[in-house]
Amino acid sequence: MTHHSDQRAYFFKIDTTIKKIRSSLQKMLNEQGIDLTVDQWVLVDHISRDEGISQNALAEVTYKDPPTVTRIIDLLEKKGFVERRNAVGDRRKFNIHMTKKGLQVREEAFPIVAEIRRKGWGELNEADYQQFVHIMDSIYNNFNEKE
Amino acid sequence: MTHHSDQRAYFFKIDTTIKKIRSSLQKMLNEQGIDLTVDQWVLVDHISRDEGISQNALAEVTYKDPPTVTRIIDLLEKKGFVERRNAVGDRRKFNIHMTKKGLQVREEAFPIVAEIRRKGWGELNEADYQQFVHIMDSIYNNFNEKE
DNA sequence: CGTCAACTATTGCTATGCTAACAAATCACT
DNA sequence: AGTGATTTGTTAGCATAGCAATAGTTGACG
Numbered sequence: 001m002t003h004h005s006d007q008r009a010y011f012f013k014i015d016t017t018i019k020k021i022r023s024s025l026q027k028m029l030n031e032q033g034i035d036l037t038v039d040q041w042v043l044v045d046h047i048s049r050d051e052g053i054s055q056n057a058l059a060e061v062t063y064k065d066p067p068t069v070t071r072i073i074d075l076l077e078k079k080g081f082v083e084r085r086n087a088v089g090d091r092r093k094f095n096i097h098m099t100k101k102g103l104q105v106r107e108e109a110f111p112i113v114a115e116i117r118r119k120g121w122g123e124l125n126e127a128d129y130q131q132f133v134h135i136m137d138s139i140y141n142n143f144n145e146k147e
Numbered sequence: 148m149t150h151h152s153d154q155r156a157y158f159f160k161i162d163t164t165i166k167k168i169r170s171s172l173q174k175m176l177n178e179q180g181i182d183l184t185v186d187q188w189v190l191v192d193h194i195s196r197d198e199g200i201s202q203n204a205l206a207e208v209t210y211k212d213p214p215t216v217t218r219i220i221d222l223l224e225k226k227g228f229v230e231r232r233n234a235v236g237d238r239r240k241f242n243i244h245m246t247k248k249g250l251q252v253r254e255e256a257f258p259i260v261a262e263i264r265r266k267g268w269g270e271l272n273e274a275d276y277q278q279f280v281h282i283m284d285s286i287y288n289n290f291n292e293k294e
Numbered sequence: 295c296g297t298c299a300a301c302t303a304t305t306g307c308t309a310t311g312c313t314a315a316c317a318a319a320t321c322a323c324t
Numbered sequence: 325a326g327t328g329a330t331t332t333g334t335t336a337g338c339a340t341a342g343c344a345a346t347a348g349t350t351g352a353c354g
Contacts, residue, residue, distance in 0.1 A: 018165055066332075072310080239348065
């Protein structure tokens with residue numbers, strides 16, 4: 001209790017920081033007239049890097065729940081950005097593919113995402129990045145261990 | 148683009164880390180039979196440290212939207228943990244106060260929150276904390292600046 | 295004073311997250 | 325083959341988040 005300046009605040013700081021990043025990115029996407037939410041972008045980005053991925057696999061790599069993935073894919077399909085194709089050999093599965101329209105939106109969004117990323121990281125350097133990864137991974141892993 | 152190991156990942160890492168902290172805390176609260184969500188806890192904690200605070204002020208200190216605060220207070224009031232009292236001299240405002248029951252829940256939740264906090268921070272030290280604050284604040288502030 | 299601007303809280307709408315329950319399909323194992 | 329367990333995706337319910345719009349008050353200022 002003694003030596004951590006204000007250990008109490010770390011949850012709060014992470015929370016407000018991620019909110020800020022999300023809202024900045026969302027605002028920028030809106031301003032550019034790109035019809036994607038931040039989470040929809042995350043899926044679009046993954047799908048276009050791994051065409052035909054299944055929904056469960058998508059859930060795993062994006063750390064989202066299967067129900068969440070179902071709904072985001074529903075929305076993306078409604079917008080005509082991706083399509084579900086029946087997987088051969090397993091009638092439970094779908095393979096998710098980008099449409100031409102989806103690939104086009106991805107091209108439009110990509111530089112914006114890169115810009116936000118760059119802007120957020122700012123003048124932080126490689127050593128900061130190493131420290132950052134160390135701390136985040138450490139916190140994350142502390143919750144995977146037994147008592 | 149060259150020197151940040153995988154700069155692309157920092158958004159993702161923050162996002163998954165905060166989710167992990169939240170879910171661990173929520174699970175612990177549930178296991179102890181405490182009828183609070185993480186966000187409800189955040190408000191309860193603030194209110195009990197600042198009895199009579201207004202909803203807008205609560206929104207500001209917790210970095211939540213006024214509508215979100217309205218709805219969380221609704222839930223807390225329904226559970227009998229807090230109460231809205233009309234502010235003297237301004238009929239638009241409410242002063243939010245803890246009830247006896249609310250203070251009791253807070254006492255139960257407090258050590259759990261402290262334990263989760265301790266567990267998450269683990270073996271990280273004071274220097275890590277300084278770095279952590281530096282990096283998070285830096286990212287946050289980078290989004291408040293003009294171009 | 296009187297009007298218009300600003301403030302406080304609320305409501306509605308959409309999206310996401312988490313849990314639980316479920317249907318359909320597939321797998322494992324006898 | 326046949327039964328039970330597992331996997332895949334979906335649906336439903338609740339909580340949170342953000343945005344827009346609004347009602348009721350209060351404040352500022354000519």
